[in-house]
Amino acid sequence: DAKTTQPNSMESNEEEPVHLPCNHSTISGTDYIHWYRQLPSQGPEYVIHGLTSNVNNRMASLAIAEDRKSSTLILHRATLRDAAVYYCILDQTGANNLFFGTGTRLTVIP
């Protein structure tokens, strides 16, 4: 399975932007990049996904490097409710059988 590498933890001040990096140097041309987050005691929650172009939705933005070997999830204004573990996942199967790695635990400081 193609691997992703994320920092174990990050901190952000409330109402500031957050950039969560992900490295996926062995990504292949058809692998989609997915981001999910998991709040305490809840199931994973879909955040955003993309293939080659940068993507925006109401929750976040996804910036994908030109060589696709890395990507960055951008939360434009962190709130306390954004404190969660963020997972960067590659879908290699084309069927969204997502294999979670070790994500980034985001702490938001009031």
Place this chain on the structure above:
Amino acid sequence: AAGVIQSPRHLIKEKRETATLKCYPIPRHDTVYWYQQGPGQDPQFLISFYEKMQSDKGSIPDRFSAQQFSDYHSELNMSSLELGDSAMYFCASSLERSIPFFGPGTRLTVL
């Protein structure tokens, strides 16, 4: 909007017993995924179904089996339970194997 429903939400079993977890996908979704998340661990993919057929298999133990029924709900059957099976079990559903949406999970405790 309707979400994935899982039942029961909590389940306590003894070692060597059996357990059945149920998942009701979002209406019109035809794909179901099962995940296991042990304490302090990341979710692990177990198995998935698309249009009532097994689609892919992950790290599902041989003691576990699952199926998807004609109404698209799915059941995960676990036999000969072990202490190490204590975990959260999440079900996710999607339409035609697109983006999965997760349910609230079932907490299984094996004593």
